[in-house]
Amino acid sequence: MRMKGLKEVIIISLLLVWGCSAGMAQEYDINPPGVVIHNAPAITHEYVGSPSIVIMPDGTYIASHDYFGNKLSDTYVYISKDRGNTWERIAELKQLTWATLFNRREELYLIGIRPRETIGYGDFVVRKSLDYGRTWTNPKDEKSGLIRCGFYHCAPVPVVRHKGKYWRAMENMGQAWGWGPFSALMTSISCKADLLDAAQWVFSNEIKYDSFWKEGATAWLEGNAVVTPKGEVKDILRVAYNPDDLAAMVSVSADGRTMTFDPQTDFIRLPGASKKFTIRYDKKSRKYWTLSNFVLQKDRSGADNGGIRNTQVLMYSxxxxxxxxxxxxLTCGHPELYGFQYVDWQFDREDIIFVSRTAWRDKTGNPPRQHDANYLTFHRIHDFRALKKK
Structure with a gap:
């Protein structure tokens, strides 16, 4: 940036101070907002995917991600013992992608997909660690974490505890490649069961998305298991829909075996819902919370709003x-290049902590587009309940 005088220097300095305090990231900064956990240089075309985070009983943070692009979809695990200020990579898990970190007390799990081919859709697997993520079980068979073979899809979405069971949503693609005709389903298992034992898992029926349900809406995916105020389990899914404000709420029976959906009544309005989101319930505020890639008015162009990911907002319901x-x-300019996306998060007392698949300039240049993230970043929202409503 070329300076013309002292007056311009002062103005720009003030803008920088204001921008950071207001959540405005400056796209000409060499470092992205937040704490960098990992940078895959943009020039390598090895893109960071599937961020996930969990807090262990002693306060240790564990984070994970996989890769897409020029690198195979293995999963990498990181640990922070100082509340996210510094991170260490501690494990690499071969043949695991789109995985959710989840803990049952001291037991740590990754629930995800083992691609049937080099990359792509694949088997539903669970892997377990008893040393805070340094070593992991291998899903060799139905007793060691190979839960079901097929062409499944998922993302780092919530595992919810309700009425003595863990609940987690996923999708079935039915083939190794492609995008669009996902079938939604819910999985569940007793909280006391061996999570590596396939026989203990319950699978619901599957509901394939029908493009005739909503004009312009073409798919659903990356569902959230959520418990309603009435104690009912729902699967709330992202919907590929250009206005960017539509989600689907699928009902799940109490035994976890039956899902139902009425397209006349079960679509809901959720700003930014054409991109992946995570919903969690907060007992203290008695509200549901999510972080969303809402599209600011200045960035709406009538094009694909599902591809605009340069803003993250905190929402409640x-x-x-x-x-x-x-x-x-978080927000910044150049939505075609920069993005904070696929955010996964947890409550940490009065704060929310989250990890982001972040596309941002690095020392090798810009990422090819906002989708192709080159960073895994960590962020904290201080005293989130006290923030003033916009």
Whole structure:
């Protein structure tokens, strides 16, 4: 940037100070917002995917991600013992992608997909660690974490505890490649069961998305297991829909075996819902919370709003049907290049912590596009309940 005088220097300095305090990231900064956990240089075309994070009982943070692009979809695990200020890579898991970190007390799990081919859709697997993520079980058979063979799809989505069971949503693609005709399903297992034993898992029926349900909406995916205020389990899915405000709420029976969906009544409005989101319930505020890639008015162009990922907002709901924006957390210019996406997060007392698949300039240049993230970054929202509603 070329300076013309002292007055311009002062103005730019003030803008930088204001921008950082307001959540505005400066796209000409060489470092992205937050704490960098990992940088895959943009020039390598090895893109960071599937961020996930969990807090262990002693306060240790564990984070993970996989790769796409020029690198195979293995999963990498990181640990932080100082509340996210510094991170160490501690493990690499071959043939695992789109995985959720989840803990049952001291037991740590990754629940994801083992690609049937080099990359792509594949088997539903669970892997377990008893040393905070340094070593992991291998899903060799149905007793060691190979839960079901097929062409499944998922993302780092919530594992919810409800009425003595763990619940987690996923999708079935039915073939090794392609995008669009995902079938939604719910999986569940007793909280006391061996999570590596396939026989202990319950699978619901599958509901394949029908493009005739909603004009312009072409697919659903990356569903969230959520418990409603009435104690019912729902699968709330991202919907590929250009206005970028539509999600689907699929009902799940109490035994976890039956899912139902009425396209006349079960679509809900959720800003930014054409991109992946995570919903969690907070007992203290008695609200549901999510972080979303809402598209600011200045960035709406009538093009594919599902591809605009340069803003993250914090939202809440009392009933899962009406959502309000609480605050804008991150935003920057050049939505064609930069993005904070696929955010996974956890409550940490009065704060929210989250990890982001971040596309940002690095020392080798810009990423090819906002989708092709070259960073895994860590962020904290201080005292999130006290933030003023926008």
């Amino acid at each position: 009392n009933d899962l049907k009406e959502w309000c924006i609480k605050d804008t957390l």
